[in-house]
Amino acid sequence: MNLKKIIRLSFLINILQILLIIVIIFYINYAPSQDMFLLLYGSAGLTTFNSMLAVVSYYFLIAREDRKDVQETIQNLENLNATLREQRHDYLNHIQVIYGLMELEEFEEAKHYMEPVYEDLLKVGKALKTSHPAVNALLQAKMQKGQNEDVSVYLEVKSNLKDISMEPWELCKVLSNVIDNGFTALMQKENMRKLYIDIGEDQANYSFYIYNNGPVIPPDVLPNIFIQGFSTKKEEGHGMGLAIVKKTLEKVGGSIQVDSNVDKTCFTILVPKV
Known part of the structure; x- marks a missing residue:
């Protein structure tokens, strides 16, 4: 049974409960005590069933979100692997071109040729600093998303996250939701869109500062x-992301808070070390 069917069934049972309450009120002064007893038990049964259905709906949605997050992590890893393979092939060609230019003593031309190649190498290198391939793949995917959506993504990784108290795919779920929230906010700006991801640590916690210059x-x-x-959005499915992030972090003793002013909106995430 999919989520829409569960929600519709829950709504129908709520209507039945309301009708039962109306019938009970009507019968209070007229119905025999035995009939009244059956009505009360029927109402209690429907209420219990509807409560159970609400719990099932919630966990159904959580499970669906978890499956989606794991699939997204796998896809990010595959994309990163493909990017690294492409770069390895391209760099062999670049080395041949640069070597040829230097043989011809075209040193200035070789320098100009190397600059964008070096910048491209740095972008991927910045995302490969943690000890978790899934997190590296996610960061690389978000940097690529920034290029596609005309958002300048600034990534600073000052920790390898070796002793973090979360499964990598759960950390990816947290970071992906918050980073995508920043992308969504920045789409309201016409230009100069900037998103910052700053990863560090202290003695007790790993810190993630994700901020943007959106509204x-x-x-x-x-x-x-x-x-x-x-949610401020009307489309189906919104309104769960940040709530799931908060619950996921609290499960491991972590936290998330947000501050927003005219200059920037900043999400601060803390995750304890093991």
Whole structure:
């Protein structure tokens, strides 16, 4: 049974509960006590079933989100592997060109040729600094997404995350949701879109600062963005991402908070070391 069917069934049972309550109120002064007893038990049964259905709906949605996150992690790893293979092939060609230019003593031309090649190498190198291939693949995927969507992504990795107290795919779920939230906010700007990802550590925690120069989050919205089901978007499926992020972090003793002003919106994530 898919999520839409579960929600529709839950709605139908709620309607039946309301009708039962109306019938009970009507029968209070007229129905025999035995009939009244059956009505009360029927209402209690429907209420219990509907509560169980709500729990099933929630865990069905969580399981669906987890499957999607694992699939996304696998896809990111495959994309990173493909990127590295392409770069290895391209760099062999670049070396041949640079060697040829130097043989011809075209040193200035060789320098100009090397600059974009070096920049391309640095972009991938920045995303390969942690000890978790899945996280490296995610960071590389988000940097590529920035290029595709005209967003300047600045990545600073000052920790290898070796002793983090989360499974790599769960960390990817957390980072992906928050980073994508930044991309969505930046789409409201016409130009000069900037997204920063700063990863570090202290003695007790790993820190992730993810901030952007998008529009300020209104004060009346800010306290609610980690509440399950809350969303400023109307499309089906929104309103779960940041709530799931918060729950995932709290499960390992981590935390997330957000600050927003006219200059930037910053999500601060802390994850304890093992």
